[in-house]
Amino acid sequence: MALDAESEAIGTLLLERGALTVDQLVAAEDLAEGWNVSLVQVLLSRRWLTTQELYAQIATYHDLPLVDLTSEPANDDLVRCFDPAVMNRFATIPLKEEGGIVTVATSRPGPQSLLHIRDTYGPRSRIVVATHLQISAALQQAFRDRHSHDAVFALAEQDPDMSAQQVVTPPQVLLIYAVLSLFLLGLAFAPVATLIVLNVCLTVFYTGNFLFKGLLVWIGGAAQETSSRAIAAEAQLLRDEDLPAYTVLVPMFREPEVLPILAQALRNLNYPLAKLDIKIVLEEGDHDTIEAAEKLDLEGVFEIVRVPPSHPQTKPKACNYALRYAHGDLLVIYDAEDKPEPDQLRKVVAAFNQSSPDTACIQCRLNYYNARENWLTRMFTLDYSLWFDLMLPGLERMGVPIPLGGTSNHFRIDVLRDLNAWDPFNVTEDADLGIRLTQKGYRVGVIDSTTYEEANVSIPNWIRQRSRWIKGYMQTFLVHSRRPVHLWRSVGSAGVFGFVFFIGGTILSGLLNPIFWAIFGVWMVVGADAIEPYFPLPVLYLSLINLLAGNGLLIYLTMVAPFRRRWTDLAPWGITVVGYWVLMTVAAYKALWQLISNPFYWEKTQHGLSKHTAAELADAQMDGPGMADPDIAPAQAGGAGA
CATH class of the missing domain: 3.30.300.160 (Type II secretion system, protein E, N-terminal domain)
Incomplete structure (x- = not known):
């Protein structure tokens, strides 16, 4: 032009x-x-x-x-x-x-x-x-008051059935009360029969859960090969002049130390910087991060959005507020420590071009750049490799609602606004939005492009993060199971089945594992006589299959998960995944307690703990402003204020 x-x-x-x-x-x-x-x-x-x-x-x-x-x-x-x-x-x-x-x-x-x-x-x-x-x-x-109110209550006021503001609805309370009463009556009048029925239900659920995950991995393993090549080919052919304007939301809270890394990662994207609308979304009272952002003297495409104080103080509320000032046709969320692959935005544009008109979101893969730092980061990497590289593509192939990851989900901004964006009362707002998009008739796609994050190196920090995720899954399950008939009509039988096992299974496996571990311990110590009355022979055999084949399959899937990225040195660590399951159980019970006592509390995950962060920060500062033409010297000192 x-x-x-x-x-x-x-x-x-x-x-x-x-x-x-x-x-x-x-x-x-x-x-x-x-x-x-x-x-x-x-x-x-x-x-x-x-x-x-x-x-x-x-x-x-x-x-x-x-x-x-x-x-x-x-x-x-x-x-x-x-x-x-x-x-x-x-x-x-x-x-x-x-x-x-x-x-x-x-x-x-x-x-x-x-x-x-x-x-x-x-x-x-x-x-x-x-x-x-x-x-x-x-x-x-x-408009701070109006937009602050809308950021919190727009979804709850306009589509209350889809909001987690009410944790449990009266019909759900009645159902829980009825099931609990029936169970207690059963224990009072027919304790053996009641426990046998309970064992049958839980054993069948466990069997279905691990079979479903195995099916997802089998389907997802080859689900993206053809589409990935086609998307990569079109991404290379896209002309800069044809690319749409892109809004990038980066919600942060008390993370000034990673700002230079973030800015450099966004500059490194293979996308015209002039077509990026980058919003660094900060709480109004987060003076340290605001001051650090202002001192970076960022280019004019960066803007600091100050979110007024209100409750709940959550990431989705901050994103809802910033969405009012977005200018792009497409929108992506990145976390402060994210390092997306440089061609990710181009691949997403190509994916939208090749997808059906009802595609509203493209989820990219997530993984970690400090995978080999300690045992926890290795397990976290295996977990994410299994989840994003194998299971989510399987969900897409089967037409099951996809719970989005917390970052690198790319949206058509018009659809996002029509659906009132994220639920600020749900602490895993991404997973909730993925299910809501499907219920509203939209499609979520998954593509082969990775954003690298910092894996938690600290177990207490990891438990805080994972308990928030599981609490959000609990909220999401409660919200989308309120109208089971509507759910079935909107997502179909396969969608309901997948929702129950993928969302519900993630919750229940963490809560039920210690119960079955305890039963196994009793059997090991005192023999079969103590549990034999509650485990008829068919149930006992099925439980044995779950113990050996089910857990063995999950361990095997964990070990093969990194092969797709050729990280074969991580595979042997999959044998230790039982220890990781113990941590998830701790996080699950903490999540359950917080769902009851403090459902909307957002437990902050502290970033920058990795030893890799210092090196990343040094590289980002050495790279400087990241100008596209480094050989062209500025006419004078100074930069565009943010």
Whole structure:
């Protein structure tokens, strides 16, 4: 695309005033043409001049005043008279009204903005220029209460059946009470028969659980080979100019130490930086991380979104708030310590292009860059390899609802907004959203692209993280089992079966394991006489199959999980997975207790504990600003403020 007259004129102004060198201007013009974006967007993605300098020349070209919204703030009452979504889309905001004339600030002056301003604010409007970051901050200030409320309660108010705000509904309470009463009555009047029935139910459930997981791995092992090659081939052929705008949400809390690693990882993406809308989502009171982000002096495509304090203080609430200010066609969530493969966004665009129109989300794989640091990181890596490399592709192939991972899920932003995005009352909001998308008639895809994270190196930290995940699975199961008929009609028989065994099985296996371990211990110590009355011969044989074949199969699956990545040195560690199951049992009982006592509490996982983090931080700081053209020196010091 040839440069427009505005870009050429602004480039000339910057060159004449010494804000850019000739080499920088030529490079920026080439990128603008190759990416099919304006020169301003390219310059915002570089640190060759400050945003204030850039917008000063934009204002000069259009013969408009440049205003500083920090010293001349907008009238919030006036701002709230207009639609925030429209103002965000057109990058405009009314500042004041005097004598029937509205002064309107815009960061994109031009014919389209002029028409919008005249239609929205009146033909006599006075137009001024302000930076895009200041306009966004002013909108957030004016609508902080409304958007904070919506971030917490929009789903609960508009679709209460899909919200975890009410942990257990009255019909569910009645059902639990009835089942418990029936069990106690059975123990009182027919204890042996009751325990036999209970043993039969649990044994059959265990059998079904491990058979289902084995089936998933068998199907998922070869499910993606053809599609992965096709997606990779199209991703390489995609032209920069055809790529859509992409919003990247990075919710963080008290993690200033990983900010340089995060920024460098996002710069390393093989995607036009000018087409990225990166939101670093921080709690308003997290002063240390906000200060650290501001000191990084990030490019203009980075924006700090400050989330007002409210309860529950959860990651999904923060993402819901930031979603109001997103500009992309697609959206992805990354955690602070994430390192996505450079071509991931391109692969996702290719996957959406090749998928059916009802595909609303693409889940990428997750794994760990510190896999071999200690026993726990090895087990965590085996766990994730089994989950993301084998089981999720199997779920996709079988048409079973896919519980999303907490990061690297890519959404069509229009669908996300229509569904009221994430549930802030669910502490595993990703898994819940994956099930909800399927119930609403959308499809979730899984592709072969990996985001690498930091595996927990500390057992207490791991238990805090895993107990939150299991508590969220409990919430998700309760929410989506409220209307069993609706669930069956929306996801089908296979979907219900998979939901029960994949979500319910994950919960129950952790809770029931110690009971069966205890029974096995009793049998080992005192012999079969103590348990024989409660285990008729068929049940005993099935239990023995579960003990030997079921656990043996799960150990085997854990050992073969890393083979797909050729991490064969990790396979022998799969033998020790029983110790990992013990930790999951501890986490499951902690999750159950918190579901009862504090259901919406978000247990923070501390990152940066790995010895690899220091090396990553040093590399990120050494790489510097990550400019696409390192041989082009800046015309002067300074960078685009965030």
